[in-house]
Amino acid sequence: MTRNEEIDSLLLTLDAADPRGDASTPRARADLLRILSTDPVQAPSQRPTATIASGKARGAGRKKVRRAAFVGGLAAALTAGLVVLPSLAGGDPAFASWTPVPTGMSPADRDSAAAECRASKKDVGDGMYADDISSAEVAIAERRGVWTTVVLTGKGGLTAMCITDDAAGPFNRGMIGSVGRPAGKPGPHELTASALGTGTMSAGDISIAAGAAGSDIAGVTYRSRTHQDVTATVSRGQFALWLPGDELRNASSEGIEVEVTYNDGSTRTIRLTI
Template sequence: MTRTTDSLATLRTLDPADSDVDPHTPGARATLERILATDPGQRHDHEPAKARSRRGVRVVAVASATVVTAGTVFVVIPSLTGGDDAFATWTAVPSSVSSEDAADAAGDCRDAQQDGPAQAGGTAPDFSDDLRRAELAIAERRGEWTLVTFAGTGGFSATCITDESAPLFRDWFGSIGAPAAYTAPGPRDVVATDLGAGEADAGELSVAAGIVGSEVTGVSYRSASHGEVVATVSGGRFALWFPGDELDGAGGAGVGLHVTYRDGSTAELRLDLR
């Protein structure tokens, strides 16, 4: 029996209709790793994978398709069953997450990042120690999707955007990394850690996230397709995302953000990754 056939046979044993299957067990997680490892299109030599490359970014293979830009590694893990197709439930204004759900989402994100992108290997940096020391800064929900962001020293950041509606092996898009040179923002400044576009099972998505000064209480982006997208601002960080590739190339070209300060005043800031 070939490895691919073996993986397909294993996958059939995880039929979501089987109520006895728990996708969070070590066995289910191990099966996911076997499926990813036997993907015939997967590369393990860390050379650029051209199929998903985009202008201004470099795509490499580390356990799954990843995008590396400005010191940040982006990773996409596809769902195998179900999910929120085309981000149908997404909302421009985020909702809060209960402390229990936030803890669960943070634990899943930390585990997923630690098992893969944090220890990318090859020429990619190892962020496993940074991830272990980082603290949860943001937990938000947009429809069926949760976003969590971890914050660490030196501008380190790790984020997961996850479709919570998928019953098995949830679709998620993540980033992890730190800038080569970091200067803490002033009280009314905003510094980008993530800025650009990527792809999940549900389609393309745009992300803007970063570090805010102590006087910044609100951040939003005026999307041509979705109107005003409101960020969550918490723990000295901000994060927003929306469907589509509108921010593709924004890391170099920059993007305008509307910022609100503690005294009620506002400003328009230009944000980029340079």
């Protein structure tokens, strides 16, 4: 049997149209792995070519590497009127490193994360935010494990948010976020949500609550059913928190309760809605 005939025979065992074949059997899975792990045979007249993987050209003559990219979108809109970016394959499966309490970032890491967030938003809406994004300032820069969250603010109330999996390589970032101009400005003791709901990344579902914070607000805490207390970062008139899972799936319509701490140390439970 020739090599091509052997491959054809193996593929037939996986053909859904063939009632005798079952792709879920151990033999079928083994056949598929065997096919995918076998380098194609080059004809003598063919020259080795450079392999493009994640945007970079590999050197000619090196073994070709197959790489799968899993692309997902939002399971539900995070906000009304904001543009939400899709996510890419990440390097922290199931958000294993995530923490309910955020930590800060070094100035260098902060600048790098902000630059990456700006770059990811410049073409959103056919570039309608490009000029304002380029001059937007960092309001929030935090880490939760290997994940970074950046919130940028700019002219006319522009707000942009990026949550990124830093465990992945530069061409394989897992990122989800939003950009837009939320309506309204909160009073000194109020919160206004610009992102509230659940999205989906390759690492799993992710629930997000973010927006503007009044001038008298010092802290925001969400009491999660599955992750206990999740602490938001509050900085420069903005707040942001997120947690793994779809706990906030209906939050954009039903709202959620969060505990707010004011500058004088007093606390209050308020309902956050879009």
